[in-house]
Amino acid sequence: MYGAFLIEYTMEIGWDELLRTMSPNLKGFLDNLDSLHYFIDHVVYKANLRGPSFRCEEGDDNSIILHYFTGRPGLYPIVKGVVREVARRVFNMDINITIAGRTQRSVQMSTGERIEEHVIFNIKMGQSKQDGSSIIPPPLSPSDLDSGVLRVNQEDFCLAFPYHIIVDRECKVVQVGKDL
Incomplete structure (x- = not known):
């Protein structure tokens, strides 16, 4: 107890x-x-x-x-x-x-x-x-890691990483953490 x-x-x-x-x-x-x-x-x-x-x-x-x-x-x-x-x-x-x-x-x-x-x-x-x-x-198999599927939803990712920046292949900002 x-x-x-x-x-x-x-x-x-x-x-x-x-x-x-x-x-x-x-x-x-x-x-x-x-x-x-x-x-x-x-x-x-x-x-x-x-x-x-x-x-x-x-x-x-x-x-x-x-x-x-x-x-x-x-x-x-x-x-x-x-x-x-x-x-x-x-x-x-x-x-x-x-x-x-x-x-x-x-x-x-x-x-x-x-x-x-x-x-x-x-x-x-x-x-x-x-x-x-x-x-x-x-x-996990190697194919699980290479699938490109995000295993965390966007809201949880933003909560876990409030100071983040995500850019696409052309280096354009796609997403920024809430504390930046």
């Missing part, structure tokens, strides 16, 4: 846009969590904390195997709630998340001994709230 509350609170205080722009799918979001923790710890709060680490693997049947590493043992239930709530609020999908394994080991550091925990979560897509949603993106 705390993990779900943490996401609710984070989105209510204005970080919802950041969470929504991290990836178009859940696997990408989880793959980017290390960067998000680094940004929050080192840029926003200018702290020098060592955050958790996340690694994803593709599982069977459109599932994700999430590896969670931390120096703060016992917080894995929070991760479970965070992932479930992000899937629900950001990607509009219900997931089933279970613990597939949990190990702890002692690591010698220059400051002394520390316990490191490794928890393996199995994430399966449950009831989808929208058609075609996926926790793992479909693979």
Whole structure:
């Protein structure tokens, strides 16, 4: 419940846009969590904390195997709630998340001994709230990249890039960002 509350609170205080722009799918979001923790710890709060680490693997049947590493043992239930709530609020999908394994080991550091925990979560897509949603993106083929089709609508592009200029083949200005 705390993990779900943490996401609710984070989105209510204005970080919802950041969470929504991290990836178009859940696997990408989880793959980017290390960067998000680094940004929050080192840029926003200018702290020098060592955050958790996340690694994803593709599982069977459109599932994700999430590896969670931390120096703060016992917080894995929070991760479970965070992932479930992000899937629900950001990607509009219900997931089933279970613990597939949990190990702890002692690591010698220059400051002394520390316990490191490794928890393996199995994430399966449950009831989808929208058609075609996926926790793992479909693979792109070279023809997908060369099709010349814009995968973002004009409004979203302008929101993402308020300082842009688009010119045609004759170098005539076709579009300008709203902040220019």
